[in-house]
Amino acid sequence: MKLRAATFNLRNSSAPDGDNAWPVRKQAAVAAIELLDADVVGLQEVLPDQLGYLRLQFPKYEIVGVGRDDGQSAGEHASIMVRTGDWRIDRFETRWLSDDPGTPGSVGWDADLTRVATLVWLRHRNGTTVGVLNTHYDHAGEVAQLQSSRLVAKWVAGDLPWIVMGDLNATPDSPPLKALTDAGLRYAVPIEAGGSWHDFTGAEDDDRIDHILVGPAWTVVEGAVSHFRPNGRLPSDHWPVMATLSL
Template identity: 80%
Template sequence: MKIRAASFNIRNSSAPDGDNAWPVRRKATVAAIEALDADVVGLQEVLPDQLEYLRWRFPKYEIVGAGRDDGMSAGEHSPVLVRPGDWRIERHETRWLSDDPGTPGSIGWDADLTRIATLVWLRHRNGTTVGVVNTHYDHAGEVAQLQSSRLIARWVTGSLPWIVMGDLNATPDSPPVKTLVDAGLRLAVPLSEGGSWHDFTGAVDDDRIDHLLVTPEWTVTDAAVSHFRPEGRVPSDHWPVVATLELR
């Protein structure tokens, strides 16, 4: 029983990116998502207009996730997309990366911004359930990054196999990532695959801050950082990460 999972920060549409602004590259972003050939995709920095466009471009996908500002539609989303096939969404919820995870808009610790995680329980057609966490850690608060990992580590304990994905704004050797590893998760994408952040330069050797981590029930059969440029255009300021996983 396999699942192909991917994480991709698509860069918000409000950023003043000039030649790389969302209206210019949105077709490339969709093409990059399609090229991942993933059963489940976690996206970050998705504003409402981008979510509307993605729903239009992926009409058969299940797409879930709330806005971080109000728990409904306001602000950035970290949506999870599930393509038609063996896996369906059983349930989902949004939690805030703070001391009060159930309060929409809450800001945690020393974070600069409100941050969220989208939790999804997926059921395979054979009845097996697995969990997925898609998240985007704060870019500035080091305490917030660490505490976010501690929160997620608690959320993924138990009997289910879990996949944790997202832009953690932290490299593999950092305390936030080490905290997840110490909790029993492991990095799915080898460091030899290159960097994920490139700031629209197209560099493939910059920092790896986008991650897929898995609990011990999963075997990684292949994994990569996708450096695909649809028609020569970089689809975001991040490269997506992707892995094929098999339940042991």
């Protein structure tokens, strides 16, 4: 069984990005996602208008997740796209990265913003179940980043094969990432594959803050950072990160 997973911070449509604003680059973002050819894509910073556009552009994918502000549609989503085919969604949940994960809008520790994780349980056509967690850690709160990793590690503990991915706003040598690897997760994409955040500069060697980590049951077939610029247009201020995995 193979599963191709990817994570991509889409950059929210409300950001004042000028020549890189969402209306200018949305077609490039779609092209970048199409090129990934992934069974599962974790997206971050997705606002409702972007979500509506993606649903139209990707009719063969089911897209799940709720808004972080109210647990329904308001605010950014950490959405998960699942391609119809070998895998289907059994169920999904959105949890808040805080001391009260079940309360919509809750803010954790020293975080600057409300942050969430979306968890999906996928069933293969042969009956095998795996878990996928997509998240976006806070950009400012160092305590919140570490505590978020501790929450994530607890949520994915057990025998189920898990994939953890997202914009963790932390580099591989940081305490939040060490907390995940100490819990038994490992990197699916080599560090030498390049950076993932570039702030619309197009740099390919900046910080790697977007990650895919997997539990011990997974075999990593390949992992990479996509530096694709459709028609020369940057699809976001982050590069997508992808990995092909097998069980």
